[in-house]
Amino acid sequence: MSESVNRQILLVEKPTGKLGPEHFKLTQGAIPEPKDGEVLLKVRYISLDAANRAWMHGATYRAAVEANTVMAGGGIAEVVASKDPSLKSGDIVFGDTGWQDYAAVPAKHLGKMPKLEPMTHLLSVYGIAGLTAYFGLLDIGKPKAGETVVVSAAAGSVGSIVGQIAKIKGCRVVGIAGGKDKCDWLVNELGFDAAVDYKDGAVFKALRAAAPKGIDVYFDNVGGDILEACLALMNNRGRIACCGAISQYDGVPSATGPRGVPGLIVVKRLIMQGFIVMDYMDQRDQALKDLQSWVASGKLKVQEDVINGLENTPKALIGLLAGENRGKRMVKV
């Protein structure tokens, strides 16, 4: 190894309000020695996700992150030393490496990745983002050709793929995003039928105009007021795929839920269903096959937002929570 220092970013304090740079500290540690069953990883790309912020609130589908430890986060890494027969030097893996140059991680917690270029696609379209879009839309949303699909955080890593898959399936697709630039991009570059700028006020009216036949599938990345507006516009027997609640991650949790729950759910016979992509890992090969063929044919465009330098990871997450990214954001270590 050419470097002997392990740069690490610690979460020094759990935020009680908005996340800021003051909650993180760049420090240096030793490069760890892998124990039996572990491998030593050189981290290549760190994934930035709204879920990073959610973990600071407490245990979710994983344990809460704790103050004064290396900030948790998924990443693509290369095996540089192995004490487990299942992985060898040079293998590429995905796992919770944390925000650091090097990590020693049990091999059983890692997923071996195919070697493909660009490697960044392993974090975007062929990673959690692409699989989340694929399974959430197709398995929970169950869109049928001709139906109207609405997706929020539509310019984000998951949303931009959800909308494109819905187009591939023959649906009318409406994206909700923040700002005219993102909305124009969704329609002009990604082929969405319409886009609603939630920063422009009057979301309900704009959404009703963009979905004149009502909403059959709503892929919810945000919760809050936008979920409430969509609930009111859902058609009978509509499906809501609950993927996240980014509007409620950064800051004090919302004191209330959306109006219309459960009233509209009853009257319209809606299904609201939460999911996490890990539950679908046994079906991953089929998903990757579909995603690869759509990318190869040009039907699915991959948008990535790569930021350079481990030291910029906190800023990259803070910006993601503020909605500044377009497509999948990651840090090149």
Place this chain on the structure above:
Amino acid sequence: MSESVNRQILLVEKPTGKLGPEHFKLTQGAIPEPKDGEVLLKVRYISLDAANRAWMHGATYRAAVEANTVMAGGGIAEVVASKDPSLKSGDIVFGDTGWQDYAAVPAKHLGKMPKLEPMTHLLSVYGIAGLTAYFGLLDIGKPKAGETVVVSAAAGSVGSIVGQIAKIKGCRVVGIAGGKDKCDWLVNELGFDAAVDYKDGAVFKALRAAAPKGIDVYFDNVGGDILEACLALMNNRGRIACCGAISQYDGVPSATGPRGVPGLIVVKRLIMQGFIVMDYMDQRDQALKDLQSWVASGKLKVQEDVINGLENTPKALIGLLAGENRGKRMVKV
């Protein structure tokens, strides 16, 4: 016919707040003449349901009820004259007869009922209440033996049957009801494992104690705070059958929804699903077969709350909304 007068109860004004006797008026009309395709009905029993109140808010799965018309409501009636080949004098039917002695109704809007005694069972266990409990619990809730099922409005027409079917299916069953008497009845007479009195404060704590392994299935008849408390106690992959929102029917609609939507739905991978029993009518025969065998074997106890006299129907509905009934409430005309 021995009578020549048709007593009718009109909804004179749509309530903006709490429903009271002043919103109704007893009047007299002529006995209608059935047109071609219609039958003349003598109403025997009128069903009282929280849905009666919901219809006053606006269109749901049926058109809204309008001021200065006969109040809408389902009932069991006897055909006394027929201008449709599908029904004859003496047949017993279920349909939206309205709150009156006689109604002329298109035969195609009526369901022919078996002749069984007591006839009241056609409105309780073999009627909408029983079928709602059956399909909502089994098709939406999908309880497995050993799981914990919670039902709200548990002493009501639907809830009392939901809990008993869940017991038949081998579940731990917790009922939520108002008042110690109802709670004692659920446990001592109907065989629930535990009951929580929501009027006793601290619902969340009591519920947590009554469901120490968490909630796998919540059959929601009430919405509001109780739904919120249950959401927080749901186990991963739990199912919430959204049957109604009685807490939100009588008065100004709630300004907010339950906290935890969509956050807890995502993290716990919950399914919230609304349904209306009409969607299951093609499977009714199987349901009735099961229900009849459970009643015959004594596993399912039928509780009815029969009030005498058409003139008492408004009071009966107002009382139902205040939670004074135990089991299925109806009016004997």
